[in-house]
Every structure is written in structure tokens, then in C-alpha cells.
Amino acid sequence: MNLLRENLKPIEILANPRVVNAAKSALDEYKCVGSSGSGKLLGLDIHRDTEEVIAKFHDAEECMLYNSLFLGNGLLITVATENDLIISDSENHTSLIYGARLSRAKRKIYMTRDMEDLEKKLKEGQQYNPEHTFIVTDGIFSMDGDVVDIIRLRELANKYNAIIINDDCHAIGVIGKTGRGTDEHFGVKNYSDIVTNSIGKAATGVNGGYIFGSSDFITYMRHFNRQYFMSTYKSIGDCASIREAFKVMMEEPEHLQKLQENIRYCKDSLLAAGFDITGIREAGVTSVMIGSEITAYKFEKELIKRGIACVASRFPAVRPGHARLRFNINTGVSKQDIDQFVSAFCDVRKQLGGLPEIRGNALLMTYGDASKKIISEVLTLNK
Numbered sequence: 010m011n012l013l014r015e016n017l018k019p020i021e022i023l024a025n026p027r028v029v030n031a032a033k034s035a036l037d038e039y040k041c042v043g044s045s046g047s048g049k050l051l052g053l054d055i056h057r058d059t060e061e062v063i064a065k066f067h068d069a070e071e072c073m074l075y076n077s078l079f080l081g082n083g084l085l086i087t088v089a090t091e092n093d094l095i096i097s098d099s100e101n102h103t104s105l106i107y108g109a110r111l112s113r114a115k116r117k118i119y120m121t122r123d124m125e126d127l128e129k130k131l132k133e134g135q136q137y138n139p140e141h142t143f144i145v146t147d148g149i150f151s152m153d154g155d156v157v158d159i160i161r162l163r164e165l166a167n168k169y170n171a172i173i174i175n176d177d178c179h180a181i182g183v184i185g186k187t188g189r190g191t192d193e194h195f196g197v198k199n200y201s202d203i204v205t206n207s208i209g210k211a212a213t214g215v216n217g218g219y220i221f222g223s224s225d226f227i228t229y230m231r232h233f234n235r236q237y238f239m240s241t242y243k244s245i246g247d248c249a250s251i252r253e254a255f256k257v258m259m260e261e262p263e264h265l266q267k268l269q270e271n272i273r274y275c276k277d278s279l280l281a282a283g284f285d286i287t288g289i290r291e292a293g294v295t296s297v298m299i300g301s302e303i304t305a306y307k308f309e310k311e312l313i314k315r316g317i318a319c320v321a322s323r324f325p326a327v328r329p330g331h332a333r334l335r336f337n338i339n340t341g342v343s344k345q346d347i348d349q350f351v352s353a354f355c356d357v358r359k360q361l362g363g364l365p366e367i368r369g370n371a372l373l374m375t376y377g378d379a380s381k382k383i384i385s386e387v388l389t390l391n392k
Contacts, residue, residue, distance in 0.1 A: 022264060022340075023214035028253045035249030043244050056242055059252040063219055066255050067189065067204070071227035074243050074251075078178060078207035078218025079104040080236040085143065085174070087234040089114035094139035096130050098122065098146045098157070102176055105145050115139070121150065124161045131169040142169060148177035148191035148201075149184065152327060152335065153296055154288020156180070159191050163200040173200070178207035178218075183272075183293045188258060188265045194291065208251055215251050217243055268293070268340045271347065275338045278351045284358075287333070296322070296333040297354065299364055305332035311357040317350050 022028065035055060036042065056074065064072040075081040082104035089095055089112040097109050100121040109116055115137050119127040127144070134142060144166055146157045159175070166173050177190040181204075185193030192200050203226065208217040220230070231237060243251075258265070272293055279286050285298040299305040305321035312319050312334075323332040334354075338347070358364060 031253035032246040032250040059248045069221040070224040072221040075218045081218040083108040085112045092140040094134045142171040149179035154292035154294035175201035178210045296335045302332045315353045
């Protein structure tokens with residue numbers, strides 16, 4: 010049983026006959042594989058059609074495709090100048106962090122999802138008298154599955170005249186009544202000014218990413234965002250499958266319903282079995298806290314012996330002493346499958362003598378010391 014997938018809908022969306030046949034038909038129609046140029050210079054009608062379908066899904070003015078969201082999240086390099094201020098959540102995705110670092114803007118970091126600390130940083134940032142202030146956040150945080158309080162975030166953005174940039178790639182296609190993501194989860198609309206999404210995660214599983222927002226913003230990005238116009242555009246087959254996948258998501262809501270049922274059933278089952286899991290019940294991201302890096306490593310290997318592929322996330326991907334088994338439940342598994350792997354989790358826990366408490370003292374170590382200690386332990390284990 011494969012729990013490694015980042016994609017949450019591998020059967021009903023990625024392998025949907027409509028999606029597969031759309032890619033085949035497009036290759037036959039265009040009689041070529043690639044786009045042969047950048048989006049700014051050579052965007053074909055299929056590229057624009059795909060962007061229009063995604064924009065329709067989000068009820069947005071315009072959308073803009075990238076080869077990956079790592080490129081798309083570099084938008085801060087384009088929109089922020091030395092006269093601006095970026096205030097970023099401490100647990101944001103690496104692509105947002107590097108985008109902020111590579112911009113010329115002044116930067117401040119607030120403790121994850123801590124709205125009091127965010128307001129403190131907004132007040133401190135006023136000393137710079139910024140032309141623009143950007144609040145940058147994930148919608149669903151990729152490691153713990155927590156959700157940002159978009160309503161409070163909007164209140165603070167309005168109060169301090171800030172622009173919200175929301176990486177919603179673990180929320181779109183998963184949470185909300187129709188899978189539209191964080192805003193819909195909270196029953197609001199357009200609280201995020203600029204939204205980015207990885208197509209390869211919750212949406213369809215096809216590689217790529219996109220951003221959406223106002224027509225003026227997207228037009229500006231098409232002309233000045235180097236990650237966009239200095240890259241070869243999406244391939245014909247990718248665009249066709251992405252376009253059809255979003256149509257499936259809009260026209261066949263039963264896939265989202267099954268996904269949400271599987272997520273709730275899995276998390277409820279793990280909690281009932283006494284496991285410590287993080288995040289909100291609705292998030293596809295599921296982290297079973299283990300604590301010790303070595304225990305997590307052993308847990309992973311024992312699960313593989315039982316036919317379950319589930320990777321342990323350990324330092325440096327997470328803080329020392331906060332190792333966990335992280336996976337995404339998808340629509341390709343049944344309740345019986347979920348019962349099977351929850352039972353396997355229980356068997357391995359018993360075999361390993363239970364799970365230790367999270368090592369709070371590990372946080373006192375420097376990352377260098379922690380790295381040396383953990384690497385030494387793993388090497389010893391593998392002898």
C-alpha cells in the first residue's frame with residue numbers, strides 16, 4: 010500500500026479516462042509534444058484555454074501557468090522591491106522562503122499562525138515606511154496539516170494595508186465544500202489577494218503550478234516575471250490533462266466527497282488507536298508524531314516489511330526530536346485499506362515497545378550537534 014503520494018486523487022483524477030484521453034487527443038491534434046517557447050512569446054491556444062478553465066474553477070479574473078510552483082512562488086522577486094516589506098510565516102514552504110530572500114525587500118518572520126506575533130511584526134515594520142507590505146503564508150501547512158486563520162489574517166491585512174499571498178497547494182482540491190481551498194473552508198471568498206497552487210499536489214498530480222489574481226496583476230507578471238518568460242512553457246499533453254482534470258473536479262464532485270470521507274476516517278481511526286496526529290481533521294496532510302529519529306526510522310522499515318510504504322520525516326526536514334510519519338490519504342484506498350494500515354501502525358508500535366515522548370531537550374541542541382548525533386545513530390543502526 011503506497012502512502013507516499015503527494016497527489017491526493019491518483020485514481021479518480023490522475024488516471025481518469027477523461028484526463029488520459031485528453032492528453033492523447035491533444036498530442037494527435039497538435040502533432041507535437043512541447044510548446045517550443047516561453048509563455049510570453051509563444052503561448053498556444055491550449056495554454057490559454059487551460060488557464061481559463063483554472064480561473065473559472067476559482068472564479069478568478071485570470072490565471073497563469075508555471076512549470077513548477079517553486080518557480081511560481083518566486084513571484085516575490087518580481088513584485089517586491091527594496092522599498093517593500095515581506096512578513097512571512099515561520100513554517101512557510103521553502104519556495105516562499107527563497108522567493109522572499111531573493112527579493113530586495115526587507116523581511117520579518119512571525120511565529121507560525123500566531124496572529125499576535127504577526128501584528129507585532131506589522132507594527133515593527135512600519136518603521137521602514139514600506140510602499141507595500143506583503144503577508145506571505147501557506148493555507149494548509151505542509152508538514153503538520155495546520156490551517157491559517159484567514160479571517161484574522163484578512164483583518165490584520167486590512168488594518169495595516171497589506172497584501173496577502175497564500176500558497177494554497179495543500180488545501181485546493183481538498184478542503185472546502187467544493188474543494189476551493191482555505192477561503193472556502195472558512196466560508197469566505199477572495200480573502201487572499203494572490204493565491205498560488207501546485208498542480209502536482211492536491212489538484213491533479215500533473216507536474217506544474219499556477220498563480221491567480223486580478224487581471225492587472227497577472228498581466229504585470231506575464232511581462233516582468235523572469236521565471237515565467239525565461240522558461241519553456243508547459244507541454245501540450247500536460248496542458249490537456251490539467252485542463253480536463255479541472256473540468257472533472259468541477260463536474261464530478263463525488264471524487265472530492267470520497268477523498269474527504271477517507272481523510273476523516275483515517276484520522277479518526279488513528280486517534281482512536283491512541284496516536285498523536287497533527288493538524289486539522291479536514292487536511293489531507295497527516296503526520297503521526299513519533300519523536301525520536303531512530304524510532305521513526307525503525308517504524309518506517311517495519312511498515313515496509315508489512316507492505317506499507319510510508320516515509321518518516323526526520324531532522325533536518327523537521328526540528329530535532331519531532332520526527333513523524335507523514336503521508337497523504339488519497340481516493341485510491343478503501344476503508345478496509347485504512348483499517349489495514351492503522352492495524353499495522355499499532356503492531357509496529359507494540360513491537361517497538363511503544364512510542365517515546367517527544368524529546369523536548371533536543372531543542373536545546375544546535376542543529377549541527379543534532380545532525381551529527383542523528384547521523385551517527387542511523388549509521389550505527391545500519392551496521
